[in-house]
Every structure is written in structure tokens, then in C-alpha cells.
Amino acid sequence: MGVQLDGSIGVGVSRLEVIGGPSGRRRRTKAERARIAAESMMPGVTVADTARKHGTTRWQIYDWRKQIRKGNLVVPESVAALPFFAELVVDDSATEASAAVPGSDLEIVVGDIVIRAGPGVDEGQLTRAIRAARAAAS
Structure with a gap:
């Protein structure tokens, strides 16, 4: 019994190659996840662009952002020190x-x-x- 590739009858595969090694899954540290999620929250940056840049999915980044809000991930000090919003000053004059x-x-x-x-x-x-x-x- 052979393995068929294209659905045509009578044509089988004589050799099957299995490539070993990493599973393709990336293991990211909590610091990496927090840094990537924080980068996606910067003004003018989209989640899709950030995901493409770091080889991840948008949904992972949204999940990491949720974990930051819940306190499960901590944003690195270098990123936390950056201003996210401009200061608003109301002047009566x-x-x-x-x-x-x-x-x-x-x-x-x-x-x-x-x-x-x-x-x-x-x-x-x-x-x-x-x-x-x-x-x-x-």
C-alpha cells in the first residue's frame, strides 16, 4: 500500500522523508512576550505589523496584552518609562x-x-x- 500525493491511482511514493528538529513552536520568555505586547501598544503601531515583525500571530499579541492588564506579564522598565500619552494642561487664560x-x-x-x-x-x-x-x- 503506497501513499498517494495527487489522487491519481497507481502512483505511489517510494520514499517518505521526515524532518526532525524543533517543532516550529517558538518558546518566548515572559519578558519577550511583554516587550512585544508593549511594542504593539505604541502610538502609530499596529498589532498586525508587530506580529509580522516578530513571527507571531495577532491573537497571541492580544492575549499577551490581556495578560499585561491582568498583571500576569510585567512590561520591562525600559518600555514602561516611555510616555504613552501627552500631558494635558488646562489653562483658564x-x-x-x-x-x-x-x-x-x-x-x-x-x-x-x-x-x-x-x-x-x-x-x-x-x-x-x-x-x-x-x-x-x-
């Missing part, structure tokens, strides 16, 4: 300044750069402006 600039409801200061946005600003456009300001301030 801003209402007086907004009278000088008609139509601006939001003012973002990045270093020496001031970004003013009106009520109908596109989120993507504002994100690109903030990234450009951060790059210029660096």
Missing part, C-alpha cells in the same frame, strides 16, 4: 487667547511649536501635524 484667534477650539503646544485646531479638524490630519511637530522639536 486659554479662553481669553481663543478670542484673539477666531474659530480655534484646541491648542496643542509641542516644545516651541503651537498647533491650533478648529472644531471640524480631521483626526488623521491632526495626528500627522502632532507627529511632524514632535519630529521638528527633537
